[in-house]
Amino acid sequence: MTKIPKYWNKAKKYLSKKDKTMSRLIKSYQSPSETVLTSRKDIFFSLCKSIIGQQISVSAANSVFLKFKKKCKNKINPKVVSKLTFLQLKKCGLSRQKVLGIKNLANQILDKTFNPKLISKMDDEEAINYLSNLRQIGRWSAEMILLFTYNRSNIWPIQDIGLLRAISRNYKKKYLPPENFVILLKKRFSPYCSVATWYLWRSIDPEPIQY
Secondary structure: OOOOOOOHHHHHHHHHHHOHHHHHHHHHOOOHHHHOOOOOOOHHHHHHHHHHHOOOOHHHHHHHHHHHHHHOOOOOOHHHHHHOOHHHHHOOOOOHHHHHHHHHHHHHHHOOOOOHHHHHHOOHHHHHHHHHOOOOOOHHHHHHHHHHHOOOOOOOOOOOHHHHHHHHHHOOOOOOOOHHHHHHHHHHHOOOHHHHHHHHHHOOOOOOOOO
16 A cells, blocks of 8 residues: 555645635545555456445455455456456456456457556546446446556545535435535535545545545
């Protein structure tokens, strides 16, 4: 895991001045362990975890991921995964579509039809579109990768149920919150939407999120 992003402290000051609710949330989670957005800097690991976790509970996803990790002998990388058979992966608890997604990802990295190094040269929207071309990776998954793996500072994942719930609770809006209000918050929080997202998540989840 890496240290706190360089923009984090500046973002906290900026958001606190911009928004009273955000100021309150930031004060609620002051200790370093509460405020760090960490990254593994391992996009293959993160993409595999994203695919595995789709449309199942957190506990189920953790169980499947541990089996997947064990099957990879704790070495989750494209070469190892490409050598695993369809059946071996399916026995980890993965659906047919998730197995195909993970196998496809490993093969595309190996044959260089997907090159993660290009992402750092792209703006957020270009990177989201590039990642979304991968099998089993949609906009939400791409945004999670940019936020957690690349620590991009201005990700505002409006398809994320947790974020929408947190907005409704903290700003006393109905669920789902009005789209125009969500857009208003994005404008208010830019260029530090990622940090605002993190604190909103923390307000409804007792554990800091990792990806």
